[in-house]
Amino acid sequence: MPGVTASEAQRWTENRATSGLRLPRLAELWRYRELVYFLALRDVKARYKQTALGLGWAVLQPLVGVAVVTLVFRRLAHVPSDGIPYPVFALTGFLVWNYFAGIVGDATDSVVANAPLVTKVYLPRLAAPVSAVLPALVSLVPGIFVLVALMLAEGVVPGIALVALPLCALGLLATAVGMGLLLAALNVRYRDVGGALGTLIQLWLLASPVAYPTSLLGPSWQWAYAINPMAGVIDAFRWSVLGAPRPGADIVVSAVVALLLLVGGLLYFEHQERRFADVI
Amino acid sequence: MNAIEIRELSKRYALGERRGASGTLVETLSDLTGRIRRRERGRLPGEIWSLRDIDLDVAAGDTLGVIGRNGAGKTTLLKVVARITEPTTGVSRTRGQIGALLEVGTGFHPELTGRENVYLNGAILGMRRREVDRKLDEIVEFAGVAPFMDTPVKRFSSGMYLRLAFAIAACLDADILAVDEVLAVGDTEFQRRCLGRMESMRSEGRTVVFVSHDLDAVTRLCSRVLWLDGGRIKQIGPSDHVVSAYLASGRTFAARQVFAEDRTRPVSVLGVAVLDSSGNPTEVLDRDAPVTFEVRFVVRERVPALDMTVLVHNLRGVRVLDEAWSESAPARAREAIGEYVARIVVPPILAPGEYVAGLWLGTPFESMFYEDDLLRFRLQGDANGRANRIAQLGVPWDVRPVAGAALAEGG
Numbered sequence: 001m002p003g004v005t006a007s008e009a010q011r012w013t014e015n016r017a018t019s020g021l022r023l024p025r026l027a028e029l030w031r032y033r034e035l036v037y038f039l040a041l042r043d044v045k046a047r048y049k050q051t052a053l054g055l056g057w058a059v060l061q062p063l064v065g066v067a068v069v070t071l072v073f074r075r076l077a078h079v080p081s082d083g084i085p086y087p088v089f090a091l092t093g094f095l096v097w098n099y100f101a102g103i104v105g106d107a108t109d110s111v112v113a114n115a116p117l118v119t120k121v122y123l124p125r126l127a128a129p130v131s132a133v134l135p136a137l138v139s140l141v142p143g144i145f146v147l148v149a150l151m152l153a154e155g156v157v158p159g160i161a162l163v164a165l166p167l168c169a170l171g172l173l174a175t176a177v178g179m180g181l182l183l184a185a186l187n188v189r190y191r192d193v194g195g196a197l198g199t200l201i202q203l204w205l206l207a208s209p210v211a212y213p214t215s216l217l218g219p220s221w222q223w224a225y226a227i228n229p230m231a232g233v234i235d236a237f238r239w240s241v242l243g244a245p246r247p248g249a250d251i252v253v254s255a256v257v258a259l260l261l262l263v264g265g266l267l268y269f270e271h272q273e274r275r276f277a278d279v280i
Numbered sequence: 281m282n283a284i285e286i287r288e289l290s291k292r293y294a295l296g297e298r299r300g301a302s303g304t305l306v307e308t309l310s311d312l313t314g315r316i317r318r319r320e321r322g323r324l325p326g327e328i329w330s331l332r333d334i335d336l337d338v339a340a341g342d343t344l345g346v347i348g349r350n351g352a353g354k355t356t357l358l359k360v361v362a363r364i365t366e367p368t369t370g371v372s373r374t375r376g377q378i379g380a381l382l383e384v385g386t387g388f389h390p391e392l393t394g395r396e397n398v399y400l401n402g403a404i405l406g407m408r409r410r411e412v413d414r415k416l417d418e419i420v421e422f423a424g425v426a427p428f429m430d431t432p433v434k435r436f437s438s439g440m441y442l443r444l445a446f447a448i449a450a451c452l453d454a455d456i457l458a459v460d461e462v463l464a465v466g467d468t469e470f471q472r473r474c475l476g477r478m479e480s481m482r483s484e485g486r487t488v489v490f491v492s493h494d495l496d497a498v499t500r501l502c503s504r505v506l507w508l509d510g511g512r513i514k515q516i517g518p519s520d521h522v523v524s525a526y527l528a529s530g531r532t533f534a535a536r537q538v539f540a541e542d543r544t545r546p547v548s549v550l551g552v553a554v555l556d557s558s559g560n561p562t563e564v565l566d567r568d569a570p571v572t573f574e575v576r577f578v579v580r581e582r583v584p585a586l587d588m589t590v591l592v593h594n595l596r597g598v599r600v601l602d603e604a605w606s607e608s609a610p611a612r613a614r615e616a617i618g619e620y621v622a623r624i625v626v627p628p629i630l631a632p633g634e635y636v637a638g639l640w641l642g643t644p645f646e647s648m649f650y651e652d653d654l655l656r657f658r659l660q661g662d663a664n665g666r667a668n669r670i671a672q673l674g675v676p677w678d679v680r681p682v683a684g685a686a687l688a689e690g691g
Contacts (some may be wrong), residue, residue: 012285013378015363016371035403042400046391120382121404122363277365278293 018274024266028124036127039114040134043106047135058139059146062094069094069211082213082244085154088147089242093210095143096237100176100230101201102136107180108187108197115280125273129184133173151242161240168236171258175229178261185272188280209234215245226250229258282375283456283487284338284361289370290511291331291356330356331367332511340375340455343478343488345502345519347495347526350651352508354491358382358458361489376455379405384462385445385645390434394425394444397433401448415451422473423447438585438644442470450477456487461647475501493638493652495523495597523597527636533563533656546581549649550619552590552639554657567632567661567672575622575639583648585611588641590624591652595634600670601626631672632661 029036048055066087073079074086081089110128111118118125151157187193208230209216217225225231232254238244331353338344346354359365360372362380387404388397398419402412412419420426423444425436433441446462462474478501481488492498498505498519505522507515515522536553555572556562565571573590585606592601603624605614638652663672 012373012375013363014371014373015360015366017366017368032403032406034409035406038400038403041396042389042392045396046389049391114387116383117387117404119359119364120386121380122378123404123406274366277359 021267022270022274024126024270025124026126029126029130032124032127035123036131037134039127039131043131043135044138048138055138055142058142061139062091062098062143063146065094065098066091073211079212080216082215082238084238084242084244085156088150088154088156089213089238089244090211091143091147091150092238092242093208093234095140095147096172096234097205097208097210097230098143099136099140100172100233101205102139103132103173103176104180104183104201105197106132106135107177108183108193110180111184111188111276112191112194112280118280119277125276126181126269129180129269130177132180133177147241156242158241159243161243161246164236164240168233168240171229171233171236171255174258174262175233178258178263178265181265181269182261185269188272188276204228204230207231213244214247222248223250223253226253227257229254229261233258281340282337283340283342284336284375284489285373286334286336286361287371287373289331289334289360289367289372290329291353291360291365292327292329292368294327329511331360334370334513336506336513336516338487338489340487341482341485342504343482343490343502345498345505346489346491346508347493347498347505347523347652348508348514349653351510353511354508355382355460356511357508358460358489358491361456362458374456377406377453378456378458379449379452379454380458380460381449381462382458382460383646384442384449388433388441388445391432393432394429394436398429398444398448401445405449405452407452411453419444419447419451422450422477439470442644443473446470446474446477450474454486456489457481458489460491461493461650493591493640493650494599495527495593495652496599499523499597520597524595527593527595527597527653533658535561535563535655535657537654541578543580545648546583547577547579547586547641547648549639549641550576550578552576552637552654554637554655555623563656564658564660567630567659568628570628571626571630571657571659573624573626573637573655575641576620577622577641578619579615579617582615582617583643584615585643586614586641587643588622588639591638591640592630593636593638593652594670595636598670600630600635601637629671629673630659631667631669632659632663633667634658 051057069090070087073090074081079086107129110132111125114128117123117128183193183197207228214222214225214231214235232247232251235244235247236251239246334357346357348354356365358380359382360367361374362378362382363372363374364380364382385401387401389400392400395416398416399409399412403409420429423440423446425440425444428436428440433444436444457478459478475497478488478490482501488502490498490502502519504517505519506513507522507526515525535555536551538551539549541550542548551574553561553574554563554565555574556565557569557572559572575588575590577588579586587604587606589602589604591599593599603626605622635657636653637655637657639649639654640647641649663669666672
């Protein structure tokens with residue numbers, strides 16, 4: 001039999017009960033990277049297929065947001081903006097925030113929305129929340145063009161700090177994916193998470209320097225404020241892209257919290273994953 | 281050499297666990313405090329062993345059929361073999377790449393085109409894009425949907441949809457294929473293709489584990505059959521042997537089954553019965569009179585293209601009746617909300633003997649109710665000394681001399 005020698009080389013795969021903490025199987029996720037891409041592609045196509053404005057929403061949403069906060073925070077409340085033209089300052093905050101909120105929202109839903117896949121096929125379930133990183137990108141890109149146009153109009157030019165942009169993006173992704181993994185796993189057990197998410201994101205938005213600068217708080221408060229990793233992330237983006245003042249040492253607090261969130265999210269998701277197919 | 285080895289495997293589900301959507305945080309908290317108060321931490325209120333002490337070897341290249349009543353653990357066994365869920369105790373080992381086909385078209389998205397779905401579904405089944413590229417022509421040809429590959433699948437007919445979905449799974453290069461009840465849906469042409477493809481997988485030397493209520497297909501396709509009963513192995517051996525033992529087993533004659541209504545489901549079956557010519561449920565019927573099958577069901581949500589069929593097997597596992605509702609009523613006449621009594625009257629065509637009747641109810645895409653062994657009855661009558669036939673129609677011979685062909689007598 002010619003087939004026998006070939007299959008003798010094949011390794012046994014075991015399925016047995018596991019307990020305790022489990023390392024996330026990142027190598028397997030990498031093997032399934034095309035699945036991550038196709039899941040994201042499906043979500044993007046499904047989302048924009050029946051809309052009249054399509055990507056127009058991605059431009060309109062941050063513009064309306066910036067117009068409203070400019071009116072309220074700048075004209076009425078005279079909120080400072082670290083010497084940067086307020087619309088540019090606010091739009092940067094909004095773009096970063098919307099991308100973050102988009103990832104967290106999509107990731108939270110991802111496992112439950114893919115329930116048929118979880119219960120009918122073997123695949124690394126990590127692929128579902130991780131794929132949430134991509135669809136939100138579609139609405140981010142047009143927003144970036146709007147920001148560049150606004151920066152040109154206002155004469156804001158980035159300095160050498162622009163090279164740190166990938167680092168800022170890493171901080172953002174760590175926070176968003178960590179949070180998304182945590183909520184996605186919780187959402188499988190408790191569908192309350194979906195309902196609470198909107199409120200959580202809204203409160204978190206107010207607690208982040210999106211429409212106001214961190215410098216508005218006194219120096220003694222800034223350490224505590226940095227526990228919110230999005231504070232550090234948004235400040236870092238403004239420093240890198242707009243040439244805002246360099247973030248202080250408290251950014252280390254934000255970075256550490258972001259990293260803890262990512263590792264904690266991965267471990268918790270992996271811990272819960274073994275029961276997804278039974279519980280969902 | 282084995283492709284699958286299962287040792288002392290058990291799988292437990294907490295009762296109600298599968299209905300995760302209803303488990304809210306508040307419920308869990310109150311449950312937890314209640315448990316602490318009763319000092320019963322760790323013991324769940326109710327649990328069910330879906331599989332118990334399973335030991336099983338499947339040789340490479342073997343085709344194993346898995347049969348048993350609903351709730352016997354057939355699907356759980358596939359899920360453990362395919363690593364979709366972990367066992368509670370014991371171990372399942374598989375050699376080589378494993379493909380699970382628990383449902384046709386898992387992950388298909390109605391808004392995406394045929395081509396996009398092929399790539400998405402391929403990725404879900406663990407195929408690389410280059411692999412799908414290479415097999416695209418084969419898939420399209422097998423499915424016979426070439427002109428529609430750039431049309432969203434929501435505009436596909438159910439037949440096209442199923443053929444495309446199955447075509448992707450069929451070209452999967454898995455060493456082990458775990459298949460659950462895919463033959464319950466689709467038209468005859470689709471089922472014929474599925475069976476043909478599974479047959480060729482067998483000849484290619486792949487290992488197939490095949491769960492089905494279609495005892496006829498199991499007997500034809502599988503060399504060995506595993507019969508699960510209440511999560512345990514009842515019998516394993518040559519197909520015809522196990523299938524006839526299964527059919528001859530357990531339940532005594534039953535002319536009627538009644539089910540509690542499940543209000544969470546769009547359609548639920550309330551009861552099934554076999555009736556004599558005066559309309560009474562009867563286990564022993566007259567072979568020379570019509571036999572009536574009655575199904576009571578409730579449709580709570582509109583289900584497009586709802587269909588059902590009563591499946592009757594003889595004790596050799598041959599399917600003798602399979603009359604679908606869709607054969608006599610158009611789709612739009614089969615979707616209204618309400619409670620129904622459905623009857624089908626079968627003229628006296630079956631030979632005397634014992635029969636097992638089951639019911640399938642669902643759509644071209646999904647099975648909502650499927651049980652092969654609900655009713656058992658005997659047709660009493662005279663076989664006229666010919667016991668091996670399935671149909672006994674009583675159609676007379678017409679024999680007459682051919683005019684003008686008179687043979688000379690004696691030569």
